[in-house]
Amino acid sequence: MAGVDRIGAASLENVSGFEGTEGGAAGARRTAEPDLRIGRPLSELDTPTLLLDRAASDRNLAQMVNFFHARPAKLRPHFKNHKCVTLAKRQLAAGAVGMTCAKLGEAEVLVAHGFPDVLIANQVVGDAKLARLVRLALRAKIAVAVDHEDQAVAISKAATAAGAVVDLLIEVDIGMGRCGVQPGAPAAELAQRVAGLPGVRFAGLQAFEGHLVNVLDRADRTARAKAAMQQAIDTRRMLEAAGVPVGCLSGCSSATYDSTGTMAGVDEVQAGTYATMDRQYHRLVPEFATALSVLVRVISRPGPGKAVLDLGVKGAGGEFGVPEIRDYPDVEIPFFLAEEHTVVRNAPDWPIGQVLQLIPSHACTTCNLYRELVVHEDGVVVDVWPIEASGRLA
């Protein structure tokens, strides 16, 4: 964990300088009753409860920002991972330059809490959304991804009418096959057309190597992700050769930060999951700790070795497979499909009522299911942070 000490826990505590509502139980305490869970051991909590190990998350935040400390690219963490304003403030306090969002609704939450610089790494389409987008752009620096002239023209008209300016990043498809214009001439031509529109500013390119983040072999992942990102860098160079300045190339992930994030020509790293981590990402980048878990209880012991936990797919994202039980990596969860139950096969001698922590396979869809993160250290609740953007799908 070289370099973690450079930005320590003290600077992570310094989250002042934001307008708007203060996150966390400390802020809530001013207007409401104190949260009686604070100071209590985890075993006394009701279940299921979404937990965050504060020390582990702080180490993840510091480790990632320190990786980029002396490198050209800077960190713009993806808010979609946790959707929690307090955690996002800690990411900025640790040294991130701004936040990335998947949804306009997430960006609205951040701007309402005083975040001055937000990238929506996604297409924003439709009159209702454009009205919201330009209102937001009157309050903060907002950038949006586009991959077609029609999106850019619509944003340009809405922004011009409102007197706002929206930054545009041309999204380049570097192999994922989701959104994005093809690299090279198609992307460069779109950038040149967009650059002349009023009410918008061509700010650069976005490219996400999402089809490669789950490649388990690290050397293979690195080589393939770099080859993919090179296409966006080449597009950048093509534009610059044509006299079109490219302010920023934004992309990368928690699983490729140390590969594509180090390439000359990449300016911003949109890593998200490193903050909380999950079972899947821990296989990919074990240098980050699994800070997120769901506290669950054994509610039944229906047979020898069999235990049933009070959480199913309605309480944890399962897109990347079954969860793991913290401290019991060998205990087998054969499948993760039931809505409200998880059945464990080779359970040890847990009594009914035993409290356990499930590490979900996918943090981002898990956080989206909860309204708060119960924050703990050394087995004791130390704070409760609202997940303000939970369920913000629009």
Ligand SMILES: Cc1ncc(COP(=O)(O)O)c(C=O)c1O
């Ligand atoms: C556009 C974009 N950028 C970056 C990321 C990386 O996030 P993470 O670090 O959680 O993989 C994602 C993940 O889905 C994404 O969609």
